[in-house]
Amino acid sequence: MEEDGPFGRAEALLRELGAGSLAHPGGTLLAHLLRVRSRLAGWGARPALQLAGLCHAFYGTDGFPSALLPLGRRGELVAVIGEEAEAIVYHYASCDRKPSYPTLAGPEPRFHDRFTGTRRTPVPRLLHDFADLTAANELDLADLDPAFRERWGPDLLTLFTRFRPLLSEAAWDDCGRTLGAVE
Secondary structure, three states: OOOOHHHHHHHHHHHHOOOOOOEEOOEEHHHHHHHHHHHHHHOOOOHHHHHHHHHOOOOOOOOOOOOOOOHHHHHHHHHHHOHHHHHHHHHHHHEOHHHHOOOOOOOOOOEEEOOOOOEEOOOHHHHHHHHHHHHHHHHHHHHHOHHHHHHHHHHHHHHHHHOOOOOOHHHHHHHHHHHOOOO
């Protein structure tokens, strides 16, 4: 664990809130979050996106409902990782995937917030961050679990092919290595 700085403080908060003992595919939630951050770092993601990768499940997600912090305590996460990274975490956690995914890479992206029920058009940087974080999260699971990759790999490849305009080149290349040949 990095002792100083936002990464170390974020990991300490994750441990304090029980992420190290919360079951998650591939081990614990903490192990998954560390791998997602590492993957983003390997892709050359800026520190705010890496921090968001490390903390992306703080409020639960559409696919993993266990929250470490309630939304009313967002300020605590902001104090640890900063406003930019926390905004990415909130955006990721709040995504209602079924209505959002089909539109995000299109000409009029519509993001559905599962917490508020509102719809909005995210700024381009947030769309790109969301796409890379989604890829890092799902590719971690696909790497670890052949049954997951067998069951969800084709759907993920379809999703990431649709997200290609939003994905960094490194993320797109990793999609190909992990999920199968892509052009």
